[in-house]
Amino acid sequence: MYRELKELLFSPDVFFTQKKKEKIDLLIPAIIILIGSMIGLISSFAIGDFLNTVELRHISVILTPENFLVLLLKPFIAWFLLAGIFYCFCRLWSGNGSFVETLQNTGYGALPLTIFTVFPIIDGIFINSNVNMPQMVGLGTVIFFDLLMLLFVLWSGYLWTYAMERSHEIAHEKAIVSAAIAVLLYLIYHLVNNLGIINLFLH
Template sequence: MYYEFKELLFSPRAFFSKKTGPAFNLLVPTLIVLTGGVFGLITPYVISYFSHEGLAPVNAILPVFAVPLYILGPFVAWFLFSGILYGICKLFFSGTGTFILTLQNTGYAVLPLTIISLVPLIQALFFSKIGEIPGTYDVLILFGFNILSLLFIIWTGYLWAAAMEKTHAITRSRSLVAASVTVLIYLAYHLIVLFVMASRLLS
């Protein structure tokens, strides 16, 4: 599995060349997506624990309805991204791949997004170790984490491009267009969420 993931992350065109046959397997992509949801679910608890340096009880209590949202949200996004990529490749570029293979390979390609879902946990661990630091360094560190997250999102876009190139037998330039559109939609969604959250905090 390690070598397969290594090839997926660093030689995606070679990896997805092996994932374009009539057979498909959604187990590994499902586990990749599910792992991202689980990380998102436990993050508030870990952040709360380390913000109290382990001396106070964890006070991060999620509403009951939030638990399925954390778990199901990544799956909804997976199907949405797959639908966008499939639609672009089919309607505009005459792609030859099936939706189920698009779903499979889109799921594989979100591995970098699952990895960056660990960033809030790393932030909590990091700041609990260094304690109080000057505001300037605080901002720089947070900025660095945000830049890292953006790079991993772009990395996911690169994997999507390789996946669509092989899945739909289209040119690399066309697969880059399909992946770029999907990444922009992903970023726009997160900007909207951040704007709504900031508005609520300021109101």
């Protein structure tokens, strides 16, 4: 398993070429998404605790059964939507892979994003232990983690390029375009989703 994950992260061309020869299996991609989802829930607790600590309860993260379910399912919804986007573009490029195969390899390609979900917890712990830090320091950590997030998103984009190229047997350039569009959509979503945190330090 370790060898396969290392191959996925650092030699995606080899990994997805091999996957093309194997039977489609959604179990491991689903586990990758589930781990990211669970860590995301823990991050929500960390951020919520920070907001309460600095007396910003009006924008605190309160986990009710309803939004617990939303936070848990959101990565899975994003997985299916992203796979749908990939599938549509690859069909546009005259690709021949199935949606299920696209779903499988989109999940594998999300591994760097799942790894990154650990960092917001570290960020939350750091901020909680330094509640009296200057605003610019707090803003600096937000920007630092956003830049780190960008690297991991691009890493996933790199994996998705080979995933779509091998899944649909399309030209490498077309696979790059498909992955670039997915990365751009993710970054737009992340930017909109995190403007509130940045504004928190600016006011």
